[in-house]
Amino acid sequence: MRLPRSLLLGALLTALFLGGAALSFVWTPYDIELLSIPDRLQAPGWTHWLGTDQLGRDILSMIMMGARTSIAVALLAVGIGMGLGIPLGLTAAARRGSLLDEVIMRGNDLIFAFPSLVIAILITAVFGAGAMNAIIAIGIFNIPVFARLTRGAALSFWSRDFILAARVAGKSSARISVEHILPNIANLMIVQGTIQFSLGILAEAALSYIGLGAQPPTASWGRMLADAQTLASIAPHVALVPGLAIVLMVLGLNLMGDGLRDLLDPRIRVDRT
Amino acid sequence: MSKLTTFLLAGTTALFATAAFAQHPHLNVAMQLEPPNLDPTAGAAQAIDSVVYSNIFEGLTRFMSDGSVVPGLAESWDISEDGLVYTFHLHSGVTFHDGTTMDAEDVKFSLDRARAEDSTNAQKGLFASIADVSVVDPLTVRITLSAPNGSLLFNLAWGDAVIVAPESIGEAATHPVGTGAFMFQDWVQGDHIDITRNPNYWGTPAVLETATFRFISDPTAAFAALMAEDVDVFVGYPAPENLPQFEADPRFQVLVGNTEGETILAMNNGREPFNNRLVREAVAHAIDRQAIIDGAMYGLGTPIGTHFAPHNPDYVDLTALSNYDPERARQLLTEAGYPDGFTTVMTLPPPSYARRGGEIIAAQLRAVGIQTEIQNQEWAQWLETTFRGHDFGLTIVSHTEPMDIGIYANPDYYFQYDNPAFQALMSTLNETTDPAQRTALLQQAQRIIAEDYVNAYLFELAVPTVARTGIEGLWRNQPTAAIDLTAVSWP
Numbered sequence: 025m026r027l028p029r030s031l032l033l034g035a036l037l038t039a040l041f042l043g044g045a046a047l048s049f050v051w052t053p054y055d056i057e058l059l060s061i062p063d064r065l066q067a068p069g070w071t072h073w074l075g076t077d078q079l080g081r082d083i084l085s086m087i088m089m090g091a092r093t094s095i096a097v098a099l100l101a102v103g104i105g106m107g108l109g110i111p112l113g114l115t116a117a118a119r120r121g122s123l124l125d126e127v128i129m130r131g132n133d134l135i136f137a138f139p140s141l142v143i144a145i146l147i148t149a150v151f152g153a154g155a156m157n158a159i160i161a162i163g164i165f166n167i168p169v170f171a172r173l174t175r176g177a178a179l180s181f182w183s184r185d186f187i188l189a190a191r192v193a194g195k196s197s198a199r200i201s202v203e204h205i206l207p208n209i210a211n212l213m214i215v216q217g218t219i220q221f222s223l224g225i226l227a228e229a230a231l232s233y234i235g236l237g238a239q240p241p242t243a244s245w246g247r248m249l250a251d252a253q254t255l256a257s258i259a260p261h262v263a264l265v266p267g268l269a270i271v272l273m274v275l276g277l278n279l280m281g282d283g284l285r286d287l288l289d290p291r292i293r294v295d296r297t
Numbered sequence: 298m299s300k301l302t303t304f305l306l307a308g309t310t311a312l313f314a315t316a317a318f319a320q321h322p323h324l325n326v327a328m329q330l331e332p333p334n335l336d337p338t339a340g341a342a343q344a345i346d347s348v349v350y351s352n353i354f355e356g357l358t359r360f361m362s363d364g365s366v367v368p369g370l371a372e373s374w375d376i377s378e379d380g381l382v383y384t385f386h387l388h389s390g391v392t393f394h395d396g397t398t399m400d401a402e403d404v405k406f407s408l409d410r411a412r413a414e415d416s417t418n419a420q421k422g423l424f425a426s427i428a429d430v431s432v433v434d435p436l437t438v439r440i441t442l443s444a445p446n447g448s449l450l451f452n453l454a455w456g457d458a459v460i461v462a463p464e465s466i467g468e469a470a471t472h473p474v475g476t477g478a479f480m481f482q483d484w485v486q487g488d489h490i491d492i493t494r495n496p497n498y499w500g501t502p503a504v505l506e507t508a509t510f511r512f513i514s515d516p517t518a519a520f521a522a523l524m525a526e527d528v529d530v531f532v533g534y535p536a537p538e539n540l541p542q543f544e545a546d547p548r549f550q551v552l553v554g555n556t557e558g559e560t561i562l563a564m565n566n567g568r569e570p571f572n573n574r575l576v577r578e579a580v581a582h583a584i585d586r587q588a589i590i591d592g593a594m595y596g597l598g599t600p601i602g603t604h605f606a607p608h609n610p611d612y613v614d615l616t617a618l619s620n621y622d623p624e625r626a627r628q629l630l631t632e633a634g635y636p637d638g639f640t641t642v643m644t645l646p647p648p649s650y651a652r653r654g655g656e657i658i659a660a661q662l663r664a665v666g667i668q669t670e671i672q673n674q675e676w677a678q679w680l681e682t683t684f685r686g687h688d689f690g691l692t693i694v695s696h697t698e699p700m701d702i703g704i705y706a707n708p709d710y711y712f713q714y715d716n717p718a719f720q721a722l723m724s725t726l727n728e729t730t731d732p733a734q735r736t737a738l739l740q741q742a743q744r745i746i747a748e749d750y751v752n753a754y755l756f757e758l759a760v761p762t763v764a765r766t767g768i769e770g771l772w773r774n775q776p777t778a779a780i781d782l783t784a785v786s787w788p
Binding site for chain 1: 517655
């Protein structure tokens with residue numbers, strides 16, 4: 025079986041940023057907490073591969089540290105979405121048609137009805153700007169995505185013979201959900217998780233762009249972009265680099281998500297083999 | 298036939314005349330902040346004065362661009378021997394924009410209103426020494442002071458001391474009616490304010506026929522608006538890094554002027570650990586002013602060592618008291634009982650001097666062990682929590698009021714400096730009229746606050762104005778917040 029090309033490219037891009045973020049825990053080319061005004065706005069070159077920003081910090085180091093912030097925020101936000109959304113979806117599917125199902129799904133519809141970024145802005149504006157509140161805000165909007173997907177996918181299994189067999193064997197619906205349904209819908213969740221992860225990165229960048237994400241001195245791609253706005257005509261690389269970082273990371277995750285779907289989707293898999 | 302020629306000639310001449318004179322009868326002026334209202338006698342916002350000072354409202358005296366105080370609505374005045382009685386002679390034939398006459402009754406009304414018990418004037422202190430205002434005749438007003446006040450003429454030049462009419466003051470917040478060379482026309486909130494030339498102005502009429510004030514808070518939008526020639530003048534251009542580009546562009550001229558803006562890192566003297574003088578001294582030594590001026594302002598700004606404008610003749614250079622010395626800062630922190638530093642909250646209002654300066658200061662403080670948690674605040678939030686609520690450890694702000702060292706005599710002011718000796722000095726100063734003595738007192742005052750390290754004094758804010766080439770008559774300096782368009786003209 026051949027791996028989809030998009031998966032390879034996506035995984036490569038994602039690995040690049042994940043690797044950079046991981047590396048930043050032990051090493052960055054320069055210390056981003058040390059400012060050096062005389063060295064500011066240097067173009068990319070040998071000493072600073074991606075140049076320096078308006079405060080003389082090494083942009084490559086900032087990107088590495090910023091990747092860490094982006095990934096951490098998006099990962100935790102997706103974690104919240106999966107951690108709450110999947111159990112809710114499984115419960116709703118197990119109790120399909122009941123009042124509980126209605127309550128769960130209409131509650132999710134309610135969250136889904138709000139424009140997510142606007143509410144995220146509201147949450148961070150009310151509870152204060154910061155990475156933690158950004159995570160919570162983005163996380164909340166991931167819940168209905170996973171809850172709906174889980175319920176829909178799980179429902180199609182509840183009428184299958186092997187589930188009926190399990191029920192006849194006397195397993196509780198909770199056990200069936202965990203032992204039989206979850207493994208069967210896991211691939212879907214992984215694909216959706218990748219997509220949501222990329223949306224989380226974008227949301228984090230958007231929030232920090234408007235000053236509601238991680239606060240300085242924590243590096244963040246969105247804020248780097250915001251700070252570079254007035255410099256675009258003098259030192260374009262200061263804006264281009266974080267912009268490209270966001271684009272490449274999101275592109276990578278989307279390609280990987282597409283590739284994973286191709287790889288994991290049983291119907292497509294049958295076609296390929 | 299000859300009739301026709303004459304007619305045509307006259308027509309062409311008129312056409313040429315109109316073209317030459319009215320080629321640019323209009324000016325688009327941009328500034329960053331929109332005023333919350335337009336009554337300068339009832340609001341503290343600088344943006345109010347920027348729009349209305351001299352354009353719409355005038356006082357008995359007025360500031361010129363160089364900071365000097367010259368006659369305004371009062372053409373002259375006499376001061377009694379003991380310095381207690383000022384007799385102002387008003388210009389005759391001055392009318393408000395609604396057609397009513399400006400006379401001594403209006404002056405008495407304006408000053409009594411400003412100093413009244415229930416006055417909402419933002420600078421009530423300016424009028425504190427006035428004991429009585431009386432009308433001698435329609436063009437003569439007598440102001441009696443409770444004690445001599447050497448700065449009365451200066452105080453009366455402020456935007457908060459302009460002359461208003463009892464008939465129209467009720468509407469001033471949205472429809473200001475003054476005596477100035479321009480009349481208020483229209484205000485589309487959130488976008489612009491239009492003013493138009495006052496045809497009945499008592500003094501030299503304005504050259505411009507109309508002008509529009511636009512409010513552009515975003516630095517990127519400010520850059521784009523100028524480059525696209527949507528605005529002709531931007532006063533207080535928010536992104537100093539773009540100035541070299543404007544200077545290199547033949548379409549623009551850049552005027553960099555000084556302001557009365559002492560930009561400081563204010564410390565909450567009423568709260569641990571900044572109630573300890575050693576800690577404040579440590580902070581002052583931990584800070585590298587030049588790095589902040591270069592990094593946040595791209596070199597615009599003059600270092601200061603106390604709360605006083607360096608272009609004022611009474612200024613004392615005390616920057617050496619708080620020179621950049623991180624080693625000394627660490628020692629002082631140890632002496633103060635914080636060998637490992639501490640963590641505090643730094644609130645930052647929107648201007649770039651604060652947001653960018655804050656990031657640089659945070660890095661400098663971190664280098665001596667002081668961790669700061671940065672909180673970016675919008676102006677409304679800053680005024681509420683930091684300024685009024687005193688809920689902060691450190692904050693950065695520029696105090697743009699002229700000669701405002703007196704704020705250190707108010708223990709309830711946001712940085713909560715409470716020093717009875719300084720307060721006594723300020724009341725002595727207010728009662729002193731002798732220039733030499735005033736200088737000595739002012740210099741002593743500057744020393745006290747610098748030696749007490751009340752705040753970390755960073756730099757005097759510079760104000761960059763970007764204008765289309767050839768526009769003349771703009772103020773370079775900002776001795777008070779004002780965008781005085783009365784003498785502005787196109788080439």
